[in-house]
Amino acid sequence: MLLRGKTVVVSGVGAGLGHQVAAACVREGANVALGARTEANLAKCAAEIDPDGDRTAHRVTDIADEAQCEALAALACERFGGIDAVVHVAALDTLMGGLEDADFGEWERVLDINLLGTLRMTRACLPALKEAGGRGGGSVVMIGTQSSVAAPSQVRQAAYAASKGALVSTMYSLARELGPHRIRVNTVQPGWMWGPMVEGYVRWAAESEGVEEDAVRGRLEEKMALPEMATDGDVADTAVFFASGRARGITGQCLLVNAGEIMR
Known part of the structure; x- marks a missing residue:
């Protein structure tokens, strides 16, 4: 079990990748604090992956709201005694289109959630992650996208790609800033x-x-x-790897999980 005895915060727990990440963390031995905007999704996920309720806790969390991010981090600490890793799945990915038809007000909303929301959640977890660093290491795992490095021809999501590209740039700075605290920062970049x-x-x-x-x-x-193609579960397993001690020497890295559609 890669995460035995660890506590992981997972944002954006819905029916897809967030559910798979939470399930993989529990399967690998972790306690998990689940966050999402919809209570029904949280309750359903928790019941499915942890029927006894011993290893999960959940709280409605909109990462656009700093107080809600702090409340989720506090829940993890109160229930499980700390935070060893945070996996950022929450994102706004429904805005379609490119430059010519862009509504920059909507672009700002995408950036606020995907970039700043991820940073809000990271900062809320930071005191506990620093404590985890003192115990041997903490981990921040971001979920990026292949479209930030290679735009797909089938759909156009320029705002989403831009926000995730900005997140990767920020990852490098955070890896430097948090490295002295033994906190690693990495990104999983799924394709289809x-x-x-x-x-x-x-x-x-x-x-x-x-x-x-x-x-x-x-x-x-x-x-x-x-x-x-890779599955949601494949991406979740990669996030678990980055969160685990098996990746203790890895920080500031992006890993494509895309069945080899592009390689770099």
Whole structure:
């Protein structure tokens, strides 16, 4: 168990990646404090991954609200005695479009959530992470996106890509700033990952084009080195690795989890 005896805060726990990250953390031995904007999603996830309720706690958390971030961090400390890692899944990824049709007010909202919200949550956890550093090491794991380094041709999400690109730039600064406290800062960059969101896209594209869903999925996978795309669970496992002591010598790094669609 990579996270035995550790406590992890996970933001953005819904039906997809956030759920998978929380489940992987519990499976690897961690106590987990779950945050998301929707109470029903939190309760459902906690019941599924920890039926006895011994290893999870949850609180409604909007990372756009600093007080709510602080409350989630406080819950983790009160319930489990500290925080060893935080995994940032919460993000706004529904704004579509590019420059010509951009509403910069909406872009600001994306940046406020994806960049500043991640930093709010990190800062709220920082005192406890410093204590974890004194015990051997703390970890901040950001979820980025492949689209910040290679824009996909199928969809246009310029604001989302820009916000995640800014987050990677900030990661380098944080790795330097927090490194003396033995706090590592890394980013997982998923490409297309099979889970609820991509499944929904495949259904929509198939219906729009009048083709089979397998044809749409095959079109996505044909550029990948592996014969199938990574899953939400694959990305979650990578986040667990970064949160664990197995990655104790790794900081300021981005790792693509994309079945080899692009390589760098």
